[in-house]
Amino acid sequence: MKLNRLYGLITLIIPFFIAAQQNYKLTKLNNFYSFISVEISNNEPLVISENILFTSIKLEFQQPTELPLKIGYKKTDGSQNYLTAHISDHADEGFNGSFSTPLQVFEIPQKEVKLDFGNIKGYVKIHLFYAKPINGSIVSNLNKTTNPCDKPQMISYTEWRAGLPDPKPPKEATEVEHLVVHHSAGSNTDTNYINTVRNIYLLHTQSNGWDDIGYNFLIAPNGLIFKGRDPQGVADEDNILGAHFCGKNQNTMGVCLMGDFMNARPTEKAVFSLKYLLAWKLKKDRINAFGQTNHPKPSGSLLNNLCGHRDGCSTDCPGDSLYAMLPKIKAEASRIADSCGLTLSHLNSIKNKGVTIFPNPSQGFVTLSINNSISNPSMMVYGLAGNLVFHTSFTPNIPFEIPLCPGLYFYKLLENKAPFHQSILKIEQ
Numbered sequence: 001m002k003l004n005r006l007y008g009l010i011t012l013i014i015p016f017f018i019a020a021q022q023n024y025k026l027t028k029l030n031n032f033y034s035f036i037s038v039e040i041s042n043n044e045p046l047v048i049s050e051n052i053l054f055t056s057i058k059l060e061f062q063q064p065t066e067l068p069l070k071i072g073y074k075k076t077d078g079s080q081n082y083l084t085a086h087i088s089d090h091a092d093e094g095f096n097g098s099f100s101t102p103l104q105v106f107e108i109p110q111k112e113v114k115l116d117f118g119n120i121k122g123y124v125k126i127h128l129f130y131a132k133p134i135n136g137s138i139v140s141n142l143n144k145t146t147n148p149c150d151k152p153q154m155i156s157y158t159e160w161r162a163g164l165p166d167p168k169p170p171k172e173a174t175e176v177e178h179l180v181v182h183h184s185a186g187s188n189t190d191t192n193y194i195n196t197v198r199n200i201y202l203l204h205t206q207s208n209g210w211d212d213i214g215y216n217f218l219i220a221p222n223g224l225i226f227k228g229r230d231p232q233g234v235a236d237e238d239n240i241l242g243a244h245f246c247g248k249n250q251n252t253m254g255v256c257l258m259g260d261f262m263n264a265r266p267t268e269k270a271v272f273s274l275k276y277l278l279a280w281k282l283k284k285d286r287i288n289a290f291g292q293t294n295h296p297k298p299s300g301s302l303l304n305n306l307c308g309h310r311d312g313c314s315t316d317c318p319g320d321s322l323y324a325m326l327p328k329i330k331a332e333a334s335r336i337a338d339s340c341g342l343t344l345s346h347l348n349s350i351k352n353k354g355v356t357i358f359p360n361p362s363q364g365f366v367t368l369s370i371n372n373s374i375s376n377p378s379m380m381v382y383g384l385a386g387n388l389v390f391h392t393s394f395t396p397n398i399p400f401e402i403p404l405c406p407g408l409y410f411y412k413l414l415e416n417k418a419p420f421h422q423s424i425l426k427i428e429q
C-alpha cells in the first residue's frame with residue numbers, strides 16, 4: 001500500500017553534531033500515537049526528545065521533493081545509525097496530496113530521534129507510533145503447509161495485535177473478484193516482522209483513521225503469512241472489505257508483501273507463500289486468474305482478476321521488481337489452483353474432452369488432439385497479463401502455427417465460441 005521508496009539503511013555511523021533544536025509541540029493522542037507539526041526553515045537537524053517511547057515514524061510534507069532526509073536512531077547495541085528516506089509524490093491511500101516517507105520501523109523502542117532535513121524546507125507533520133514489543137516466539141515455521149491445496153497456515157490477529165487497541169466494528173463482507181498484490185515499501189532488512197506488522201496496524205488505525213489494518217493478508221520475507229483485517233465474525237477474513245485500493249475496495253482482496261520491491265526482488269520464501277495463498281483463494285472462490293472483470297462494478301474499466309495495486313491506482317506499488325514478477329506468479333498460482341481441482345463454471349473439465357496439446361513447450365507449431373468430436377474448434381491465446389494476442393480456428397490432429405515470440409502464454413479452446421478448456425502454453429526459441 002505504501003507508495004514511497006526507501007532507499008535502504010545507511011550503515012555509516014556518523015556522530016551526531018549538536019543540534020540547535022527547533023521549537024515544536026508534540027500532541028500525544030494516546031499511548032500509541034503522537035504527532036508533531038513543525039515548520040522547517042533552516043538546515044539544522046530537529047531532535048525529538050520526549051518522555052515517551054516510539055517504535056516507528058512517518059514524515060508527511062505539503063509538497064513533493066526528491067531530496068533525501070536522514071533519521072538518526074539507536075540500534076539494538078546502542079550505537080547510533082541513520083536511515084535515509086525519500087518522500088514520494090504519490091498519494092497514500094485515500095490521502096491525495098500527501099507527500100510522505102514510508103513508515104520507518106525501528107528495531108527497538110526509541111527515546112530520541114534526530115531528523116536531518118538537509119535542504120528541505122516547509123511544514124512537516126511527524127507521525128510517531130509506539131507498539132510495545134511482544135515476545136517473538138510465535139514466529140515459527142507456520143508456512144510449511146503439508147497439503148499445498150489447503151489454506152496456508154497463518155499468524156492470527158490476536159497473536160500479533162496483543163496489547164494494541166482493538167479494530168473497530170462493523171466489518172463489511174465482499175465477494176472477491178480481484179486479488180490485489182502490494183508491497184509495504186518498508187525496509188528490506190527488518191527481521192522483527194511482528195513488530196513491523198504492529199506498527200503498520202498503528203499507522204493505518206491511529207494516523208490514517210481506518211477501522212483496521214488495510215490489507216487482508218501480509219507476507220513477511222521469511223514466508224510467514226499474517227492475517228490482516230479482523231473479520232469480527234462477519235465473514236471469512238479473505239472476504240472482508242479492505243482499505244488498500246484507493247477507495248475502490250469492493251470485490252477485492254489485498255495481499256501485502258513486506259518490503260520495498262522497486263529495485264529489490266522479494267525472497268523466494270515470500271513468493272512461495274504468495275503463490276499458495278493466491279492459489280488457495282482462486283480455487284476457493286472459483287476465480288479465473290487470467291480473466292478480467294469490470295471494476296468497480298458494474299461499469300468500471302476492465303481490471304485483471306489478479307493484479308498489482310498500480311493496475312487500479314496512481315502508485316508505484318507493488319514496486320517495479322515485484323510487478324514484473326506478477327505474470328509468472330499468476331501462471332504458477334493458476335497452475336497450483338488447477339492441480340488442486342479448480343474447474344471454472346463456464347469451462348467443462350479437461351477430462352471430458354480429453355485435450356492434449358503437443359509439443360508443449362513448442363517452437364511455435366503445435367497439434368491439438370481432442371478425444372471427443374467438437375464443432376467449430378478455435379483457440380484464443382493470451383499474454384499473461386490477460387491481453388488477447390492470437391486467435392485461430394484449427395482442425396484437431398493437424399499441426400498449425402502459433403506465430404508468437406518465445407514466452408509463456410495462456411490459451412482457451414472453444415467449441416462454437418464457448419470455452420471448454422484452458423491451460424498454459426510455452427513457446428521456446
Ligand SMILES: [Zn+2]
Nearest residue numbers: 001182309317
Ligand atoms: Zn499498495
